[in-house]
């Protein structure tokens with residue numbers, strides 16, 4: 472018989488670290504609200520959730536690496552908002568944060584939900600930091616939960 476393995480959206484008992492950047496905090500705080508709502512509405516407990524704030528998206532990967540290396544978290548969620556301006560800075564920051572988070576996943580082999588917006592303007596960022604399904608923080612948090620639950624079901 473075909474074996475199908477799927478992860479439940481059940482956050483009970485999952486130790487979750489959330490890294491959120493302050494740059495564009497009018498967006499990132501809404502991503503954080505979304506992530507916390509996603510976790511708590513799926514059984515997540517306050518005591519199992521740690522939120523760490525960093526200055527900008529560029530600083531997220533270092534914290535992701537350190538928190539992953541600590542072994543204290545089952546999964547991480549990274550939240551940030553990189554919004555295109557008039558200079559190439561946008562490309563450098565968005566490339567660095569995306570690559571850095573990917574490297575942390577490969578090195579420490581824990582799920583990291585990617586809730587870092589990279590948008591052309593503020594309007595696009597607002598559209599992605601709304602309520603529930605229209606909030607990338609909510610989506611990233613539940614993706615991390617699903618991933619840890621699917622990994623736990625894999626044979627050793």
Ligand code: INI
Pocket residue numbers: 492494495526527528529530551552553554555556560561564
């Ligand atoms: N950081 C962001 O999180 N979003 C941005 O849009 C952004 N822009 O456009 O400059 C940004 N820059 C700051 C960067 O992340 C670092 O904090 C900074 O360069 C100091 O290392």
